[in-house]
Amino acid sequence: NKNSNIIFGNRGMSLEEEINQSNQYYLQQGIAVIHKKPIPIQIVQVDYPQRSAAVIKEAYFKQASTTDYNGVYRGYYLDFEAKETHNKTSFPLSNFHEHQIAHMKACVDQKGICFTLIKFTATQEIFLLPAAILFDYWDNQENGRKSIPKKVIVNGGFQIKYHVTPLIPYLKSIDKIIENLCNA
Amino acid sequence: NKNSNIIFGNRGMSLEEEINQSNQYYLQQGIAVIHKKPIPIQIVQVDYPQRSAAVIKEAYFKQASTTDYNGVYRGYYLDFEAKETHNKTSFPLSNFHEHQIAHMKACVDQKGICFTLIKFTATQEIFLLPAAILFDYWDNQENGRKSIPKKVIVNGGFQIKYHVTPLIPYLKSIDKIIENLCNA
Ligand SMILES: [Mg+2]
Ligand SMILES: [Mg+2]
Numbered sequence: 001n002k003n004s005n006i007i008f009g010n011r012g013m014s015l016e017e018e019i020n021q022s023n024q025y026y027l028q029q030g031i032a033v034i035h036k037k038p039i040p041i042q043i044v045q046v047d048y049p050q051r052s053a054a055v056i057k058e059a060y061f062k063q064a065s066t067t068d069y070n071g072v073y074r075g076y077y078l079d080f081e082a083k084e085t086h087n088k089t090s091f092p093l094s095n096f097h098e099h100q101i102a103h104m105k106a107c108v109d110q111k112g113i114c115f116t117l118i119k120f121t122a123t124q125e126i127f128l129l130p131a132a133i134l135f136d137y138w139d140n141q142e143n144g145r146k147s148i149p150k151k152v153i154v155n156g157g158f159q160i161k162y163h164v165t166p167l168i169p170y171l172k173s174i175d176k177i178i179e180n181l182c183n184a
Numbered sequence: 185n186k187n188s189n190i191i192f193g194n195r196g197m198s199l200e201e202e203i204n205q206s207n208q209y210y211l212q213q214g215i216a217v218i219h220k221k222p223i224p225i226q227i228v229q230v231d232y233p234q235r236s237a238a239v240i241k242e243a244y245f246k247q248a249s250t251t252d253y254n255g256v257y258r259g260y261y262l263d264f265e266a267k268e269t270h271n272k273t274s275f276p277l278s279n280f281h282e283h284q285i286a287h288m289k290a291c292v293d294q295k296g297i298c299f300t301l302i303k304f305t306a307t308q309e310i311f312l313l314p315a316a317i318l319f320d321y322w323d324n325q326e327n328g329r330k331s332i333p334k335k336v337i338v339n340g341g342f343q344i345k346y347h348v349t350p351l352i353p354y355l356k357s358i359d360k361i362i363e364n365l366c367n368a
Contacts, residue, residue, distance in 0.1 A: 079256070107217050
């Protein structure tokens with residue numbers, strides 16, 4: 001449907017909200033179990049008032065050592081980051097931290113399926129970019145460019161068109177990746 | 185080693201600390217990628233002082249909707265709970281919440297490997313209990329008993345003996361489970 005982007009893409013939802021809603025659908029339908037990992041927090045002080053819930057009074061954000069999402073689908077371990085960019089022609093590698101890349105490489109070594117869901121906010125386009133392409137650009141950024149050209153993402157990734165149930169049917173692209181794994 | 189329990193089991197480490205240390209070893213050695221999920225927290229108020237880190241001033245603990253740990257090993261999705269009990273002859277089902285069981289059932293439906301690591305603190309014994317046995321007792325508790333007899337855990341589970349690297353070599357038992365899956 002040509003108008004999907006217009007209808008569903010401009011509600012002001014963040015990519016994470018869109019993914020969370022899609023994961024909820026996948027979970028309810030028994031299709032996959034994928035959750036956003038909670039934000040890691042260092043708790044310093046907790047109050048325990050009588051007759052009411054414990055209150056955290058002092059805590060700090062810790063840097064996430066892994067990625068945004070993980071879970072299981074058709075026997076495969078999935079692990080991915082969600083990233084939005086205002087850029088129109090490329091995706092800057094500065095969106096990633098070294099430890100996130102290291103985490104994804106470790107997961108791929110264990111035969112997990114790793115990827116990034118990238119949303120180009122200017123055009124409301126979402127792509128699933130397999131980790132192998134990200135690793136290529138990441139490992140060569142010292143001598144090369146500091147971003148992945150959109151053209152590479154379009155050609156090497158999978159566009160996820162907005163849909164209704166789920167909003168972002170990204171597991172369809174995972175099906176294709178699994179098919180390629182099985183034929184390899 | 186007959187003395188392992190005495191040497192390694194009584195340092196006052198919690199089961200979670202023992203598992204975290206073991207997971208760190210597995211990660212460093214490139215054997216598996218398994219992490220404790222952060223505690224989910226509802227953040228209400230955050231201060232942003234000048235020149236220093238953001239401080240969470242009011243937040244509340246949310247009930248975890250899933251389990252303690254998940255990750256990937258040899259292409260398999262692993263998902264598990266860690267539980268300690270002072271009981272000597274059985275493991276009370278009250279240690280679990282309905283939503284944790286529902287989560288593990290959903291993961292098993294996706295061909296994930298789910299289990300509980302149970303530590304009997306009185307004897308410092310640790311067992312890996314496959315989820316299927318837990319589900320059996322959970323689903324029958326209305327008419328039946330509200331705990332899993334230790335005998336069932338001993339016979340249907342896998343004892344994890346304390347070791348050095350890693351402290352709790354629980355992936356050895358996962359290897360046996362995978363072997364059984366492949367032969368089934
Ligand atoms: Mg993100
Ligand atoms: Mg626990």
